[in-house]
Amino acid sequence: MTGERGRGNGERGKGMRMSKANEEEPQNVPTCPGCWNFAGEVAWHYGICLLNSSELHQLAVEETPYRRLCSTKNILTVNGQFPGPTLYARSGDTIIVDVYNKGNRNITIHWHGVKQLRNPWSDGPDYITQCPIQPGGSFTQTIMFSSEEGTLWWHAHSEWDRATVLGAIVIYPNRGATYPFPKPHAEFPIILGEWWKEDMGQLYKKTIQNGGEPNMSSAFLINGQPGDLYPCSKPDTFKLMVDYGKTYLLRLINSAVQEIMFFSIANHKVTVVGSDASYTKPFSSDYVTISPGQTIDLLFTADQSPNHYYIAAKAYVGGAGIVYDNTTTTAILQYNGNYTSTSIPSLPNLPSHNDTKASVHFTGSLRSLADQNHPVDVPRKITTPLFYTLSVNTLPCLNNSCAGPNGTRLSASVNNISFVDPSIDILQAYYYHVNGVFRTRFPNFPPLLFNFTAQDLPLYLQTPKQGTEVKILKYNATVEIVFQGTNLVAGDDHPMHLHGFSFYVVGWGLGNFDKDKDPLTYNLVDPPLLNTIAVPVNGWTTVRFKANNPGVWFMHCHLDRHMSWGMDVTFIVENGKGLGAQILPPPPGMPPC
Incomplete structure (x- = not known):
């Protein structure tokens, strides 16, 4: 070919x-x-x-x-x-x-x-x-x-x-x-994405300059194509060809820039067998919730009457009052063979755009395979407990001239620290002992305690501190992070991604985390091993990992507007003893700053 x-x-x-x-x-x-x-x-x-x-x-x-x-x-x-x-x-x-x-x-x-x-x-x-x-x-x-x-x-x-x-x-x-x-008969990557009619570089610059929400996307995509329901798109709709009775593996990726997505195949159930390059206990579902950055491995069997069926995806938006693209992207599941197809493929029944219950039900169903060949190693004794609030914030703007609420500039934070990019990269500054690039005072717990998920929170809570603060972790530390979403400005889901590690998602819930009751519900037997997890709107999620990878590792919300606004943390994991526990030397040809 x-x-x-x-x-x-x-x-x-x-x-x-x-x-x-x-x-x-x-x-x-x-x-x-x-x-x-x-x-x-x-x-x-x-x-x-x-x-x-x-x-x-x-x-x-x-x-x-x-x-x-x-x-x-x-x-x-x-x-x-x-x-x-x-x-x-x-x-x-x-x-x-x-x-x-x-x-x-x-x-x-x-x-x-x-x-x-x-x-x-x-x-x-x-x-x-x-x-x-x-x-x-x-x-x-x-x-x-x-x-x-x-x-x-x-x-x-x-x-x-x-x-x-x-x-x-x-x-x-x-x-x-x-x-x-x-064994699947065949397997296919399925990449969900977003398309803007405007130039992405200009969209980014305009959003950063005016301090408001970015323009919403013009379409969602499946493998680069919007699908039948958008103008000028039907001839190029992505088609997945299957044989009746065969089982296929879909490698689903959410590359959307700003949205968590619901995904489904009309009249076909899927069986989840993996997520984020880790195997899971199989479970059957009519739909999938997938965060930006996340991957889900799905089996499905072509066991319906030979025909054309829509594969579809649309945005899930749990926060109230958030403007979003309410369109639906489609691909076509097409059976091979001689038959008369219906004139219009059937659409799957996707959850409604704000169905938080459906979103957390799917994510909460993920479990590690936890068999002899794929054991789990959940940290039990925690040496480094961390509690991180995740907030959308505002910053004052000269003459109230920005496009955020009441003329402010939108911002975001972890523990009330809005991350500021340095002018040279943190890894080289750390490795070569360059002073003045970052500080190491990132707080383990929120400096301000309040009812995180209450309505009508005081305006003074909305303004974060800004800085390039990092969190130092000892080599081999056993780390627990409780992520707590807040209702500042507007509560939202926050798909948090950690570089350099996978973590066990041991618990989650809606509302404020209860340090006395909620740990009693933790799953320490077969929690899913992920690198990206959506903290539910005005809820909490607890993850655990062992800091056994020395280096500088970024953690951030994978809704890119939140990341750009400062919902980021940088971890520095110190070297351990012996060469096998130390950062490798830098390669030649690092890009200049």
Whole structure:
């Protein structure tokens, strides 16, 4: 199979096929007779087909014209593709990627969910672990997989460029190992996203300058296409071709910039078998709730009458009064064979946009597989308890001239600290002992105690402190974080993502956390192991992890407006004893600041 690369005319992403598992192989995972990109083209130079070895790949960030919603604009792409190429690996592999910035603005690439043991230099968030790659520059990143198995993804981690600079990562088990679920007939990445008619760089700058909410997106996407329900989109709607009676694995990724999403397939149940590159106990559901940054692995069987069925996704917005895109993106599940299809595919019954009960019910159903081959290691004795409030805030604006509430500037905070990006990255400042870049006084507990989820909170609580404060963690510390959402300005869900680690989600609830009662409900037997978790609107979530990865690691809300407003924390995990517990030396060619 052959095909042109880098088309911007809407053909990319129309249909997808993946190589099936080699029937002669004893294990039930796909081999690499060919690694396929979104257009079904053989893509050896995109796929990672060598096992337990280093392989060099080149990703070029460049402007490419793409047509969506009846108009054409230039977007940042990788290798001319949107979504970008899928990378393939096996557990424990190392991949070397040369990233070239052929675009018109600074860029970085983050390998979302890859722990990068002792290697924060290639993690990617700008001004945290590196300065951005400037136009015309390049940076060689070493991607070190460890225990991850399943689905992750890569994306830009500068401004809001991840709207178009992104792609899937598929991590197979080691050769000889098997999936802990029935062998699928085939498997497909399904990437949910957002599309703006305006330029993303201009949208970001305008939002930061005026201090208000960003313009909502013009459409949602499935594998780069809006779908039948949007203008000028029907001919290019993504189609998933299936055979009756076969079972398929969907690797679902939410790359949306600003929204948690509901996802469903009309008339078909899905079975959840993994999330964030960790296996889960299988459970059946009619729908999926998936946060920005999160991945969910789903099995489904094509067991309905041969026909065309809609695959659909729309926004979940739990906060009151929040403006959101209320449209629905669709793809088509199409059965192979000879039959007469209905004129209009049936739509799935997605939960309503503000159905918090449905959202937390799905997320609360996730459990680690916790079997002999995939044991859990939940920290029991906590050495570092942390309590972090998550708030939307406001800052005063000269002459009340900003676009936030009452002329203020919107902000966000953790423990009333709104994070400020430094001018050089924190990792190099820490490694080379550069003074004056950051301070180490991030509070373990909120400095202001109040009824976090009450209505009509006093206005004086809305103004945070600003600074580049970091939290120091001892090597091998056992950490518990209680995230507490607040109702300042407007309560909202907060999908919190931690770089460098996966964490166990041991508990959650609505309202204020009760330190005496709520820990009694913790699940310490089979909690899900994730890297991104949505803290429910005006609720709390508790996570635990062991700080056994030395380096500088970012934690932030994955709603990009909240991250840009300052809902961020930077952890510095100190070196342990011995070379195996210390940060690797920096690679050559770090981008200059």
